[in-house]
Amino acid sequence: MRVQGPGGPGGPGASWDSGHTELLPPGHRVGDWVVTEPIGAGGWATVYAGRPAGTDRPGTAARPREVALKIMPTAGLAPRQARGIAEAARREVEIGVRAGHPRLIRLLDDTVLSAPEQPALDGAIVLVMERARGSLRDLLGAGTTETEGARLIAGICEGLAHLHRAGWVHADLKPENVLIGADGSVKLSDFGLATELTTGTHGHGPPMGTLDYLPPERWRAPLGELGVEIRPSADIWALGLMIHEVFASGAPLFSGATPVARGAAVQEYAAGRAPLRMANGVPEFWRTLAADCLAPTHAARAAHTAESLLERIEARRAGGSLPRVRRSRLRRTARTALRALAACGAVACAIWSYAGHSAPEGAGATRVGTAEPPLQLRVFNAERACQDRTDRDPRCSLGLAIDPMRPYMAGNVVPARVWHADVLDADCQLLRGEVVIDESDTRSTHWFRVRLPSADPAAAADAIAWLPAVRTKDRPPLPSCPAPPGSR
Numbered sequence: 169m170r171v172q173g174p175g176g177p178g179g180p181g182a183s184w185d186s187g188h189t190e191l192l193p194p195g196h197r198v199g200d201w202v203v204t205e206p207i208g209a210g211g212w213a214t215v216y217a218g219r220p221a222g223t224d225r226p227g228t229a230a231r232p233r234e235v236a237l238k239i240m241p242t243a244g245l246a247p248r249q250a251r252g253i254a255e256a257a258r259r260e261v262e263i264g265v266r267a268g269h270p271r272l273i274r275l276l277d278d279t280v281l282s283a284p285e286q287p288a289l290d291g292a293i294v295l296v297m298e299r300a301r302g303s304l305r306d307l308l309g310a311g312t313t314e315t316e317g318a319r320l321i322a323g324i325c326e327g328l329a330h331l332h333r334a335g336w337v338h339a340d341l342k343p344e345n346v347l348i349g350a351d352g353s354v355k356l357s358d359f360g361l362a363t364e365l366t367t368g369t370h371g372h373g374p375p376m377g378t379l380d381y382l383p384p385e386r387w388r389a390p391l392g393e394l395g396v397e398i399r400p401s402a403d404i405w406a407l408g409l410m411i412h413e414v415f416a417s418g419a420p421l422f423s424g425a426t427p428v429a430r431g432a433a434v435q436e437y438a439a440g441r442a443p444l445r446m447a448n449g450v451p452e453f454w455r456t457l458a459a460d461c462l463a464p465t466h467a468a469r470a471a472h473t474a475e476s477l478l479e480r481i482e483a484r485r486a487g488g489s490l491p492r493v494r495r496s497r498l499r500r501t502a503r504t505a506l507r508a509l510a511a512c513g514a515v516a517c518a519i520w521s522y523a524g525h526s527a528p529e530g531a532g533a534t535r536v537g538t539a540e541p542p543l544q545l546r547v548f549n550a551e552r553a554c555q556d557r558t559d560r561d562p563r564c565s566l567g568l569a570i571d572p573m574r575p576y577m578a579g580n581v582v583p584a585r586v587w588h589a590d591v592l593d594a595d596c597q598l599l600r601g602e603v604v605i606d607e608s609d610t611r612s613t614h615w616f617r618v619r620l621p622s623a624d625p626a627a628a629a630d631a632i633a634w635l636p637a638v639r640t641k642d643r644p645p646l647p648s649c650p651a652p653p654g655s656r
Protein backbone atom coordinates (compact mmCIF):
# COMPACT_ATOMS: atom_id res chain seq x y z
CA MET A 169 0.00 0.00 0.00
CA ARG A 170 1.10 3.51 -0.77
CA VAL A 171 0.81 6.03 2.05
CA GLN A 172 1.17 9.75 2.52
CA GLY A 173 4.88 10.37 2.58
CA PRO A 174 6.77 12.06 5.36
CA GLY A 175 7.18 15.35 3.49
CA GLY A 176 3.71 16.46 4.44
CA PRO A 177 2.98 18.34 7.63
CA GLY A 178 2.23 15.98 10.45
CA GLY A 179 4.46 13.21 9.08
CA PRO A 180 3.29 9.93 7.65
CA GLY A 181 -0.39 9.17 7.59
CA ALA A 182 -2.58 6.86 5.59
CA SER A 183 -4.17 8.20 2.44
CA TRP A 184 -6.45 5.87 0.51
CA ASP A 185 -6.84 2.17 0.93
CA SER A 186 -8.46 -0.36 -1.28
CA GLY A 187 -11.18 -1.13 1.26
CA HIS A 188 -13.50 1.21 -0.60
CA THR A 189 -13.33 -0.86 -3.76
CA GLU A 190 -16.11 -3.32 -4.44
CA LEU A 191 -15.02 -6.59 -5.93
CA LEU A 192 -16.35 -6.99 -9.46
CA PRO A 193 -17.67 -10.45 -10.35
CA PRO A 194 -16.30 -12.36 -13.35
CA GLY A 195 -18.33 -11.51 -16.43
CA HIS A 196 -18.84 -7.87 -15.37
CA ARG A 197 -18.54 -5.59 -18.36
CA VAL A 198 -16.20 -2.60 -18.12
CA GLY A 199 -16.38 -0.50 -21.27
CA ASP A 200 -15.20 -2.69 -24.15
CA TRP A 201 -13.82 -5.32 -21.78
CA VAL A 202 -15.11 -8.09 -19.52
CA VAL A 203 -13.69 -8.89 -16.07
CA THR A 204 -12.39 -12.46 -15.75
CA GLU A 205 -10.80 -12.46 -12.25
CA PRO A 206 -9.27 -10.14 -9.64
CA ILE A 207 -5.47 -9.84 -9.77
CA GLY A 208 -4.47 -7.50 -7.01
CA ALA A 209 -5.19 -4.29 -5.17
CA GLY A 210 -3.12 -1.26 -4.30
CA GLY A 211 -3.81 1.90 -2.39
CA TRP A 212 -5.82 3.54 -5.16
CA ALA A 213 -6.99 0.77 -7.37
CA THR A 214 -8.13 -2.78 -7.81
CA VAL A 215 -6.69 -4.63 -10.76
CA TYR A 216 -8.61 -7.33 -12.63
CA ALA A 217 -7.78 -9.62 -15.49
CA GLY A 218 -10.03 -8.97 -18.47
CA ARG A 219 -10.76 -10.03 -22.02
CA PRO A 220 -12.29 -8.13 -24.94
CA ALA A 221 -16.08 -7.92 -24.93
CA GLY A 222 -17.61 -9.20 -28.17
CA THR A 223 -15.61 -9.71 -31.31
CA ASP A 224 -13.15 -7.26 -32.84
CA ARG A 225 -14.74 -4.79 -35.23
CA PRO A 226 -13.85 -5.46 -38.86
CA GLY A 227 -11.13 -3.14 -40.10
CA THR A 228 -9.72 -2.50 -36.61
CA ALA A 229 -6.62 -4.04 -35.09
CA ALA A 230 -7.22 -7.24 -33.13
CA ARG A 231 -7.40 -6.57 -29.40
CA PRO A 232 -5.17 -8.61 -27.08
CA ARG A 233 -6.95 -11.71 -25.72
CA GLU A 234 -5.98 -10.85 -22.16
CA VAL A 235 -5.56 -7.49 -20.45
CA ALA A 236 -5.34 -6.01 -16.96
CA LEU A 237 -8.07 -3.58 -15.95
CA LYS A 238 -6.97 -1.13 -13.28
CA ILE A 239 -10.07 0.40 -11.74
CA MET A 240 -9.71 3.55 -9.68
CA PRO A 241 -13.03 4.44 -8.05
CA THR A 242 -13.71 8.08 -7.28
CA ALA A 243 -17.25 7.84 -5.85
CA GLY A 244 -17.74 8.85 -2.24
CA LEU A 245 -14.27 10.41 -1.95
CA ALA A 246 -13.55 13.87 -0.65
CA PRO A 247 -12.95 16.25 -3.58
CA ARG A 248 -9.23 16.45 -2.74
CA GLN A 249 -8.91 12.65 -2.85
CA ALA A 250 -10.88 12.38 -6.10
CA ARG A 251 -8.61 15.04 -7.59
CA GLY A 252 -5.57 13.04 -6.43
CA ILE A 253 -6.86 9.91 -8.17
CA ALA A 254 -7.72 11.76 -11.37
CA GLU A 255 -4.23 13.30 -11.32
CA ALA A 256 -2.61 9.86 -10.80
CA ALA A 257 -4.62 8.45 -13.72
CA ARG A 258 -3.64 11.44 -15.86
CA ARG A 259 0.04 10.73 -15.19
CA GLU A 260 -0.36 7.06 -16.07
CA VAL A 261 -2.07 7.97 -19.34
CA GLU A 262 0.52 10.64 -20.15
CA ILE A 263 3.39 8.20 -19.63
CA GLY A 264 1.48 5.59 -21.64
CA VAL A 265 1.12 8.02 -24.54
CA ARG A 266 4.49 9.75 -24.39
CA ALA A 267 7.01 7.27 -23.05
CA GLY A 268 6.19 3.89 -24.59
CA HIS A 269 8.99 1.34 -24.23
CA PRO A 270 9.22 -2.47 -23.95
CA ARG A 271 10.31 -2.07 -20.31
CA LEU A 272 7.23 -0.03 -19.35
CA ILE A 273 3.85 -1.71 -19.06
CA ARG A 274 1.81 -0.78 -22.10
CA LEU A 275 -1.38 1.24 -21.74
CA LEU A 276 -3.97 0.11 -24.27
CA ASP A 277 -7.01 2.20 -23.43
CA ASP A 278 -8.47 4.42 -20.76
CA THR A 279 -12.03 5.26 -19.96
CA VAL A 280 -14.30 6.64 -17.24
CA LEU A 281 -17.13 4.37 -16.18
CA SER A 282 -20.66 5.62 -16.36
CA ALA A 283 -22.64 3.32 -14.08
CA PRO A 284 -25.41 5.34 -12.38
CA GLU A 285 -27.04 2.08 -11.24
CA GLN A 286 -23.82 1.19 -9.34
CA PRO A 287 -22.89 4.29 -7.37
CA ALA A 288 -19.61 2.77 -6.12
CA LEU A 289 -18.38 2.39 -9.69
CA ASP A 290 -19.92 5.46 -11.28
CA GLY A 291 -17.14 7.80 -12.37
CA ALA A 292 -14.38 5.21 -11.76
CA ILE A 293 -11.34 5.63 -13.96
CA VAL A 294 -10.31 2.50 -15.84
CA LEU A 295 -6.87 1.94 -17.31
CA VAL A 296 -6.59 -1.01 -19.69
CA MET A 297 -3.06 -2.39 -19.74
CA GLU A 298 -1.17 -5.33 -21.12
CA ARG A 299 -1.40 -8.11 -18.56
CA ALA A 300 1.67 -9.26 -16.69
CA ARG A 301 2.03 -12.65 -15.09
CA GLY A 302 3.15 -11.36 -11.71
CA SER A 303 5.50 -8.94 -10.02
CA LEU A 304 9.09 -8.96 -8.80
CA ARG A 305 7.67 -9.23 -5.26
CA ASP A 306 6.29 -12.68 -6.18
CA LEU A 307 9.79 -13.85 -7.22
CA LEU A 308 11.80 -12.53 -4.29
CA GLY A 309 11.06 -15.14 -1.62
CA ALA A 310 12.33 -18.04 -3.72
CA GLY A 311 15.82 -16.56 -4.19
CA THR A 312 17.46 -16.33 -7.60
CA THR A 313 20.61 -17.24 -9.48
CA GLU A 314 23.05 -14.43 -10.20
CA THR A 315 22.30 -14.71 -13.93
CA GLU A 316 18.58 -14.36 -13.43
CA GLY A 317 19.02 -11.59 -10.86
CA ALA A 318 21.26 -9.71 -13.32
CA ARG A 319 18.63 -10.05 -16.05
CA LEU A 320 15.90 -8.71 -13.79
CA ILE A 321 17.95 -5.76 -12.56
CA ALA A 322 19.16 -4.94 -16.08
CA GLY A 323 15.49 -4.86 -17.16
CA ILE A 324 14.62 -2.44 -14.36
CA CYS A 325 17.59 -0.24 -15.32
CA GLU A 326 16.53 -0.22 -18.98
CA GLY A 327 13.04 0.92 -18.03
CA LEU A 328 14.39 3.54 -15.66
CA ALA A 329 16.98 4.80 -18.14
CA HIS A 330 14.23 5.28 -20.71
CA LEU A 331 11.90 6.99 -18.25
CA HIS A 332 14.65 9.34 -17.04
CA ARG A 333 15.73 10.13 -20.61
CA ALA A 334 12.12 10.94 -21.37
CA GLY A 335 12.18 13.43 -18.49
CA TRP A 336 10.23 11.52 -15.84
CA VAL A 337 10.93 10.08 -12.40
CA HIS A 338 8.90 6.99 -11.46
CA ALA A 339 8.80 8.05 -7.78
CA ASP A 340 7.18 4.84 -6.54
CA LEU A 341 9.61 2.17 -7.62
CA LYS A 342 9.27 -1.03 -5.57
CA PRO A 343 9.05 -4.78 -6.30
CA GLU A 344 5.23 -4.61 -6.58
CA ASN A 345 5.60 -2.12 -9.42
CA VAL A 346 8.13 -4.19 -11.35
CA LEU A 347 5.90 -6.54 -13.31
CA ILE A 348 7.02 -9.70 -15.08
CA GLY A 349 5.51 -10.30 -18.52
CA ALA A 350 4.28 -13.64 -19.82
CA ASP A 351 7.67 -14.10 -21.52
CA GLY A 352 9.56 -13.28 -18.31
CA SER A 353 10.41 -9.73 -19.41
CA VAL A 354 10.58 -6.91 -16.89
CA LYS A 355 8.05 -4.06 -17.17
CA LEU A 356 7.81 -1.10 -14.86
CA SER A 357 4.26 -0.17 -13.93
CA ASP A 358 2.13 2.10 -11.76
CA PHE A 359 3.02 5.60 -12.90
CA GLY A 360 0.49 7.26 -10.58
CA LEU A 361 3.22 9.25 -8.82
CA ALA A 362 5.48 9.71 -11.84
CA THR A 363 6.89 13.21 -11.86
CA GLU A 364 7.99 15.22 -14.86
CA LEU A 365 11.42 16.85 -14.55
CA THR A 366 10.20 20.36 -15.13
CA THR A 367 13.51 22.01 -14.24
CA GLY A 368 15.80 19.49 -15.92
CA THR A 369 17.12 18.26 -12.56
CA HIS A 370 13.94 17.78 -10.57
CA GLY A 371 10.19 18.06 -10.60
CA HIS A 372 7.54 18.43 -7.95
CA GLY A 373 5.09 15.80 -6.83
CA PRO A 374 2.63 15.06 -4.06
CA PRO A 375 4.22 14.15 -0.70
CA MET A 376 3.43 10.50 -1.19
CA GLY A 377 5.31 7.31 -1.82
CA THR A 378 5.99 3.94 -0.25
CA LEU A 379 7.84 4.57 3.00
CA ASP A 380 10.14 1.56 2.68
CA TYR A 381 11.50 2.82 -0.65
CA LEU A 382 11.83 6.57 0.06
CA PRO A 383 15.39 7.98 -0.08
CA PRO A 384 16.73 9.61 3.11
CA GLU A 385 16.28 13.18 1.84
CA ARG A 386 12.54 12.65 1.30
CA TRP A 387 12.04 12.17 5.05
CA ARG A 388 13.08 15.78 5.57
CA ALA A 389 11.89 17.31 2.28
CA PRO A 390 10.07 20.61 2.75
CA LEU A 391 6.56 20.70 1.31
CA GLY A 392 6.27 23.70 -0.99
CA GLU A 393 3.30 25.02 -2.93
CA LEU A 394 4.06 22.63 -5.80
CA GLY A 395 4.61 19.62 -3.53
CA VAL A 396 7.97 18.06 -2.69
CA GLU A 397 11.06 18.02 -4.90
CA ILE A 398 11.48 14.71 -6.71
CA ARG A 399 14.73 13.72 -8.43
CA PRO A 400 15.77 10.73 -10.57
CA SER A 401 18.14 9.81 -7.72
CA ALA A 402 15.03 8.78 -5.73
CA ASP A 403 14.47 5.97 -8.24
CA ILE A 404 18.16 5.03 -7.98
CA TRP A 405 17.82 4.70 -4.19
CA ALA A 406 14.81 2.37 -4.64
CA LEU A 407 16.81 0.42 -7.24
CA GLY A 408 19.64 -0.06 -4.70
CA LEU A 409 17.17 -1.50 -2.20
CA MET A 410 15.75 -3.83 -4.83
CA ILE A 411 19.23 -5.04 -5.89
CA HIS A 412 19.76 -6.07 -2.27
CA GLU A 413 16.36 -7.74 -2.06
CA VAL A 414 16.89 -9.68 -5.30
CA PHE A 415 20.13 -11.23 -4.00
CA ALA A 416 18.99 -11.58 -0.37
CA SER A 417 15.78 -13.53 -1.10
CA GLY A 418 13.63 -10.49 -0.39
CA ALA A 419 15.22 -9.51 2.93
CA PRO A 420 14.97 -5.73 3.44
CA LEU A 421 18.27 -3.94 3.88
CA PHE A 422 17.11 -1.68 6.70
CA SER A 423 15.61 -3.51 9.63
CA GLY A 424 12.81 -2.50 11.96
CA ALA A 425 9.36 -3.76 12.87
CA THR A 426 7.45 -1.05 10.99
CA PRO A 427 8.07 1.14 7.93
CA VAL A 428 8.64 4.13 10.22
CA ALA A 429 11.22 2.18 12.29
CA ARG A 430 12.96 1.12 9.07
CA GLY A 431 12.84 4.77 7.98
CA ALA A 432 14.62 5.69 11.22
CA ALA A 433 17.33 3.13 10.33
CA VAL A 434 17.67 4.84 6.92
CA GLN A 435 18.18 8.18 8.71
CA GLU A 436 20.85 6.69 10.99
CA TYR A 437 22.73 5.40 7.95
CA ALA A 438 22.37 8.66 6.01
CA ALA A 439 23.68 10.62 9.00
CA GLY A 440 26.78 8.41 9.06
CA ARG A 441 25.89 6.82 12.40
CA ALA A 442 25.31 3.30 11.01
CA PRO A 443 26.93 1.34 8.17
CA LEU A 444 25.08 -0.45 5.38
CA ARG A 445 24.68 -4.04 6.52
CA MET A 446 24.00 -6.13 3.46
CA ALA A 447 23.11 -9.82 3.65
CA ASN A 448 26.09 -12.19 3.24
CA GLY A 449 24.65 -13.81 0.11
CA VAL A 450 24.79 -10.62 -1.98
CA PRO A 451 27.63 -11.12 -4.53
CA GLU A 452 30.47 -8.61 -4.46
CA PHE A 453 29.66 -6.89 -7.78
CA TRP A 454 26.02 -6.34 -6.76
CA ARG A 455 27.04 -5.23 -3.27
CA THR A 456 29.16 -2.45 -4.82
CA LEU A 457 26.41 -1.52 -7.27
CA ALA A 458 23.77 -1.39 -4.52
CA ALA A 459 26.07 0.71 -2.31
CA ASP A 460 26.53 3.22 -5.15
CA CYS A 461 22.75 3.44 -5.62
CA LEU A 462 22.41 3.92 -1.88
CA ALA A 463 24.83 6.83 -1.54
CA PRO A 464 23.38 8.78 1.40
CA THR A 465 22.81 12.11 -0.35
CA HIS A 466 21.06 12.73 -3.63
CA ALA A 467 24.11 14.67 -4.85
CA ALA A 468 26.38 11.64 -4.35
CA ARG A 469 23.77 9.32 -5.85
CA ALA A 470 23.38 11.53 -8.92
CA ALA A 471 26.76 10.29 -10.19
CA HIS A 472 25.09 6.91 -10.75
CA THR A 473 22.49 7.22 -13.45
CA ALA A 474 20.29 4.35 -14.62
CA GLU A 475 22.25 4.46 -17.87
CA SER A 476 25.68 4.24 -16.23
CA LEU A 477 24.49 1.45 -13.92
CA LEU A 478 23.14 -0.41 -16.94
CA GLU A 479 26.51 -0.11 -18.68
CA ARG A 480 28.22 -1.65 -15.65
CA ILE A 481 25.68 -4.47 -15.52
CA GLU A 482 25.98 -5.16 -19.24
CA ALA A 483 29.78 -5.28 -18.97
CA ARG A 484 29.40 -7.75 -16.10
CA ARG A 485 26.89 -9.85 -18.03
CA ALA A 486 29.16 -9.87 -21.06
CA GLY A 487 31.85 -11.37 -18.81
CA GLY A 488 34.10 -8.31 -18.72
CA SER A 489 34.60 -6.72 -15.34
CA LEU A 490 36.60 -3.68 -16.40
CA PRO A 491 37.86 -1.55 -13.55
CA ARG A 492 35.71 1.53 -13.33
CA VAL A 493 38.46 4.10 -13.97
CA ARG A 494 39.37 2.40 -17.20
CA ARG A 495 35.77 2.15 -18.29
CA SER A 496 35.13 5.82 -17.83
CA ARG A 497 38.29 6.57 -19.77
CA LEU A 498 37.00 4.32 -22.53
CA ARG A 499 33.70 6.18 -22.52
CA ARG A 500 35.56 9.49 -22.87
CA THR A 501 37.52 8.10 -25.81
CA ALA A 502 34.31 6.88 -27.44
CA ARG A 503 32.67 10.28 -26.98
CA THR A 504 35.67 12.01 -28.54
CA ALA A 505 35.52 9.61 -31.49
CA LEU A 506 31.81 10.32 -31.93
CA ARG A 507 32.43 14.07 -31.90
CA ALA A 508 35.15 13.62 -34.51
CA LEU A 509 32.76 11.61 -36.67
CA ALA A 510 30.08 14.28 -36.39
CA ALA A 511 32.63 16.94 -37.34
CA CYS A 512 33.75 14.88 -40.36
CA GLY A 513 30.15 14.74 -41.51
CA ALA A 514 29.93 18.50 -41.24
CA VAL A 515 33.02 19.08 -43.38
CA ALA A 516 32.13 16.51 -46.00
CA CYS A 517 28.68 17.95 -46.45
CA ALA A 518 29.32 21.64 -46.08
CA ILE A 519 27.08 22.34 -49.04
CA TRP A 520 24.09 21.53 -46.86
CA SER A 521 22.87 24.28 -44.59
CA TYR A 522 21.19 23.56 -41.29
CA ALA A 523 17.63 24.62 -40.58
CA GLY A 524 17.60 27.67 -42.77
CA HIS A 525 20.98 28.95 -41.52
CA SER A 526 22.11 29.37 -45.08
CA ALA A 527 25.77 30.00 -45.76
CA PRO A 528 26.84 33.02 -47.80
CA GLU A 529 25.88 32.93 -51.45
CA GLY A 530 28.62 31.67 -53.66
CA ALA A 531 29.99 29.40 -50.95
CA GLY A 532 28.08 26.54 -52.46
CA ALA A 533 25.50 26.46 -49.69
CA THR A 534 21.79 26.15 -50.36
CA ARG A 535 18.64 26.48 -48.32
CA VAL A 536 16.97 23.32 -47.15
CA GLY A 537 15.19 21.64 -49.96
CA THR A 538 16.33 23.85 -52.80
CA ALA A 539 19.47 21.96 -53.86
CA GLU A 540 17.92 18.68 -54.87
CA PRO A 541 14.43 17.33 -54.64
CA PRO A 542 14.05 15.70 -51.25
CA LEU A 543 13.55 11.96 -51.02
CA GLN A 544 10.62 10.45 -49.27
CA LEU A 545 10.32 8.30 -46.16
CA ARG A 546 7.35 6.34 -44.94
CA VAL A 547 6.82 6.51 -41.16
CA PHE A 548 6.87 3.17 -39.37
CA ASN A 549 5.29 2.61 -35.95
CA ALA A 550 6.64 -0.55 -34.27
CA GLU A 551 3.43 -0.83 -32.23
CA ARG A 552 1.44 -3.51 -34.09
CA ALA A 553 -1.88 -2.21 -32.76
CA CYS A 554 -1.18 1.18 -34.35
CA GLN A 555 -0.20 -0.08 -37.78
CA ASP A 556 -3.72 -0.75 -39.04
CA ARG A 557 -5.37 2.31 -37.56
CA THR A 558 -6.26 5.14 -39.84
CA ASP A 559 -8.09 7.31 -37.27
CA ARG A 560 -4.94 9.21 -36.23
CA ASP A 561 -5.56 8.31 -32.62
CA PRO A 562 -3.21 10.46 -30.48
CA ARG A 563 -2.03 7.32 -28.68
CA CYS A 564 -0.63 6.05 -31.96
CA SER A 565 1.12 9.28 -32.87
CA LEU A 566 4.90 9.60 -33.04
CA GLY A 567 7.06 12.61 -32.30
CA LEU A 568 9.66 14.38 -34.39
CA ALA A 569 12.66 15.83 -32.57
CA ILE A 570 13.81 19.44 -32.61
CA ASP A 571 17.44 18.49 -32.01
CA PRO A 572 18.76 14.99 -32.82
CA MET A 573 21.73 15.49 -30.51
CA ARG A 574 19.58 15.87 -27.43
CA PRO A 575 17.54 13.12 -25.71
CA TYR A 576 14.39 12.28 -27.63
CA MET A 577 11.93 13.33 -24.95
CA ALA A 578 9.09 15.70 -24.14
CA GLY A 579 10.97 19.04 -24.27
CA ASN A 580 12.67 18.11 -27.53
CA VAL A 581 9.77 17.36 -29.86
CA VAL A 582 7.95 19.64 -32.26
CA PRO A 583 4.20 20.08 -31.69
CA ALA A 584 3.30 18.37 -35.00
CA ARG A 585 2.83 14.59 -34.73
CA VAL A 586 3.09 11.88 -37.38
CA TRP A 587 1.43 8.48 -37.77
CA HIS A 588 2.30 5.09 -39.22
CA ALA A 589 2.48 5.19 -43.06
CA ASP A 590 2.67 9.01 -43.26
CA VAL A 591 5.09 10.06 -46.00
CA LEU A 592 7.66 12.74 -45.21
CA ASP A 593 10.18 14.58 -47.37
CA ALA A 594 13.73 14.08 -46.11
CA ASP A 595 16.79 16.00 -47.27
CA CYS A 596 19.73 14.58 -45.31
CA GLN A 597 20.70 12.07 -42.69
CA LEU A 598 22.75 12.07 -39.49
CA LEU A 599 24.38 8.80 -38.49
CA ARG A 600 25.56 9.78 -35.02
CA GLY A 601 22.78 11.49 -33.13
CA GLU A 602 21.22 10.67 -29.78
CA VAL A 603 20.45 7.00 -29.32
CA VAL A 604 16.77 6.09 -29.70
CA ILE A 605 15.24 2.76 -28.67
CA ASP A 606 11.87 1.89 -30.17
CA GLU A 607 9.02 -0.20 -28.78
CA SER A 608 10.53 -3.38 -30.23
CA ASP A 609 13.89 -2.65 -28.56
CA THR A 610 15.69 -1.60 -31.75
CA ARG A 611 18.41 0.96 -30.95
CA SER A 612 19.83 3.46 -33.37
CA THR A 613 21.73 6.74 -33.47
CA HIS A 614 20.65 7.33 -37.07
CA TRP A 615 18.26 10.25 -37.85
CA PHE A 616 16.68 11.82 -40.92
CA ARG A 617 16.07 15.53 -41.34
CA VAL A 618 12.51 15.91 -42.60
CA ARG A 619 10.16 18.67 -43.57
CA LEU A 620 7.34 19.14 -41.13
CA PRO A 621 4.07 17.87 -42.54
CA SER A 622 2.00 20.93 -43.44
CA ALA A 623 -0.89 21.77 -45.71
CA ASP A 624 0.93 24.93 -46.78
CA PRO A 625 3.95 24.04 -48.97
CA ALA A 626 5.47 27.51 -48.55
CA ALA A 627 5.40 27.14 -44.77
CA ALA A 628 6.88 23.66 -45.01
CA ALA A 629 9.96 24.76 -46.95
CA ASP A 630 11.78 25.97 -43.86
CA ALA A 631 10.03 23.94 -41.18
CA ILE A 632 12.18 20.97 -40.38
CA ALA A 633 12.36 18.35 -37.69
CA TRP A 634 14.15 15.06 -37.15
CA LEU A 635 12.77 11.55 -37.55
CA PRO A 636 14.69 8.77 -35.74
CA ALA A 637 15.61 6.06 -38.23
CA VAL A 638 13.90 3.48 -35.99
CA ARG A 639 10.67 5.17 -37.06
CA THR A 640 11.02 4.24 -40.72
CA LYS A 641 12.07 1.19 -42.68
CA ASP A 642 13.27 3.29 -45.62
CA ARG A 643 16.93 4.06 -46.22
CA PRO A 644 17.03 6.55 -49.08
CA PRO A 645 20.47 7.55 -50.42
CA LEU A 646 20.60 10.94 -48.72
CA PRO A 647 23.70 13.08 -48.14
CA SER A 648 24.95 13.55 -44.58
CA CYS A 649 23.57 16.51 -42.67
CA PRO A 650 25.99 19.00 -41.21
CA ALA A 651 26.31 18.60 -37.44
CA PRO A 652 23.47 20.57 -35.86
CA PRO A 653 24.55 23.67 -33.90
CA GLY A 654 25.30 22.93 -30.26
CA SER A 655 26.03 19.28 -30.91
CA ARG A 656 28.25 17.63 -28.36
Ligand SMILES: Nc1ncnc2c1ncn2[C@@H]1O[C@H](COP(=O)(O)OP(=O)(O)OP(=O)(O)O)[C@@H](O)[C@H]1O
Pocket residue numbers: 169170207208209210211212213214215236238273297298299300301302303340344345347357358360
Ligand atom coordinates in the same frame (compact mmCIF):
# COMPACT_ATOMS: atom_id res chain seq x y z
N1 LIG B 1 -0.76 -4.87 -15.87
C1 LIG B 1 -0.83 -5.71 -14.82
N2 LIG B 1 -0.80 -7.03 -15.00
C2 LIG B 1 -0.86 -7.89 -13.95
N3 LIG B 1 -0.94 -7.48 -12.66
C3 LIG B 1 -0.99 -6.16 -12.41
C4 LIG B 1 -0.94 -5.21 -13.47
N4 LIG B 1 -0.96 -3.97 -12.93
C5 LIG B 1 -1.04 -4.15 -11.60
N5 LIG B 1 -1.05 -5.45 -11.28
C6 LIG B 1 -1.14 -6.04 -9.93
O1 LIG B 1 -2.08 -5.31 -9.16
C7 LIG B 1 -1.47 -4.77 -7.99
C8 LIG B 1 -2.00 -3.36 -7.72
O2 LIG B 1 -1.70 -2.52 -8.83
P1 LIG B 1 -1.09 -1.06 -8.68
O3 LIG B 1 0.12 -1.17 -7.82
O4 LIG B 1 -0.87 -0.48 -10.00
O5 LIG B 1 -2.20 -0.30 -7.91
P2 LIG B 1 -2.03 0.94 -6.95
O6 LIG B 1 -3.32 1.11 -6.24
O7 LIG B 1 -1.54 2.09 -7.73
O8 LIG B 1 -0.88 0.40 -5.98
P3 LIG B 1 -0.08 1.13 -4.80
O9 LIG B 1 -0.97 2.08 -4.17
O10 LIG B 1 0.32 0.04 -3.88
O11 LIG B 1 1.13 1.71 -5.45
C9 LIG B 1 0.02 -4.80 -8.25
O12 LIG B 1 0.77 -5.05 -7.10
C10 LIG B 1 0.21 -5.93 -9.26
O13 LIG B 1 0.48 -7.14 -8.58
